Amino acid sequence: MEKSFRFNCRTMVNFGFGAVSALPEYVAKLGGTKILLLCDPGIASTPILDTVTDILDSADIDYELFDKVTPEPPVADILKAVDILRESGCDMCIGLGGGSAMDVAKGVAMAAGNDGKYEEYAGIGNVPRKGLPCLVIPTTAGTGAEVSIICIATKGESKLGVVDPLIAADAALVDPELTMGLPRKMTAETGVDALVHNIESFLTVTENPMADAVTLEGIRRIWTYLRRAVANPGDREARYYMAYGSLLGGYAMNLTDGAASVHGLAFALGTLFHVPHGLAVAMMVPRTMAAVAKGNYAKFTAMGEAMGICCAGLTAPQAAERIVGEIEQMYRDIGIPLNLRGLNVGITENDLERLTDEAYSQKRVMGHSMYQLTRDEVLAIFKAAY
Structure with missing residues (x-):
């Protein structure tokens, strides 16, 4: 069937080793005179921050540092940063780090350039106008937030997602060099997140030919290079293609309006037990994918073929079982736990109903799946994962 689709991509991308050196050029292009540089405490304690601030200092670009971004960032982080931006006279945001730092930068730029607060714009297409200029520099190969039109923050025990082309970063400097020192554990968890962005954008009710082309390439590259990147953090070729695959995952979500049921279940883990996003996504893949395969066995098998998994001579359910295996x-x-108990975050069997309710409340992402999970099926997945 012929399908209409939109490709919402506003972001200028400079990709490759050494891309971060172009930072002054892009600040000038975007008209920034004083920067609010946002990162988390982990990045603030590494040479990566020095690399970026040295570039800004050398170009005589004034900046204010906000290094208090937290994982699964609460809306309060965004509000606090907006206050600092206004008090210090900054007119541009730079997000340096993983998905949390980039999402906070996008959220701050949006909120500072509009009249309301972040939560007023939650949902799809609710942002009135373009916010302040925003540039992002990813230091992981995972979220695709550098080009996505999505920003996720938490309020209480709920995820508040803003989905709108107007919040996309104006520019992204995707430099694989900045991921070279990433620890093995983080490489594994963020790498699986990038893989799942491509997988879920392939197995979605919002599928389209362009998304299929992008996602199959992303799946193939990440599946080929993730083990190498984890085994040898200094493997430049692996780091290059992991960053590339993550970028494709961000583009894919722009083509399909975001992720699907794996992320719905992962959001519950992140919201209720503060499990890091990449690890939460990884935990929910095998059992969720086993159920989702029923929605379109042909596409699921095509995904396996992109991974190089031979399914010749197998029935569709057998092929799906092999791929999940x-x-x-x-x-x-790569050292990812296979059950929730391995997370050591205090999840008990009594929590599975609560996790199910939170996951099932994520109507937007849950609705994207080619196979629509019932509440009982979601609960069964959590029980199987426990």
């Missing part, structure tokens, strides 16, 4: 084997190879 290969994903679990990859987890063993």
Whole structure:
């Protein structure tokens, strides 16, 4: 069937080793005179921050540092940063780090350039106008937030997502060099997140030919290079293609309006137990994918073929079982836990109903899945993962 689709991509991308050196050029292009530089405490304690601030200092670009971004960032982080931006006279945001830092930068730029607060714009297409200029510099290969039109923050025990082309970063400097020192554990968790962005954008009710082309390339590259990147953090070729695959995942979500059921279940883990996003996504893949395969076995098998998994001679359910088994084997190879108890965050069997309710409330992402999970099926997945 012929499908209409939109490709919402506003972001200028400079990709490759050394891309961060172009920072002054892009600040000038975007008209920034004083920067609010946002990162988390972890990045603030590494040479990565020095690399960026040295570039700004050398170009005589004034900046204010906000290094208090937290994982699964609360709306309060965005409000606090907006106050600092206004008090210090900044007119541009730079997000340096993983998805949280980039989302906070996008959220601050949006909120500071509009009249309301972040939560007023939650949902799809609710942002009145373009906010302040925003540039992002990813230091992980995972979220695709550098080009996505999505920003996620938490309020209480709920995720508040803003989905709108107007919040996309104006520019992204995607420099694989900045991921070279990423620890193995973080490489594994963020790498699986990038893989799932491509997978879920392939297995979605909002599928389209362009998304299929992008996602199959992303799946192939990440599946080929993730083990290498984890095994040898200094593997430049692996780091290059992991950053590339993550970028494709961000583009894919712009083509399909975001992720699907794996993320719905992962959001519950992140919201209720503060499990880091990449790890939460990874935990929910095998059992959720086993259920989602029923929605379109042909596409699920095509995904396996992109991974190089031979399914010749197998029935559709057998092929799906083999693909899920290969994903679990990859987890063993890169050190991802295979059950919720392995997270050591205090989840008990009594929490599974609460997790199910939170996941099932994520109507937007849950509705994207080619196979629509019932509440009982969501609960069964959590029980199987426990």
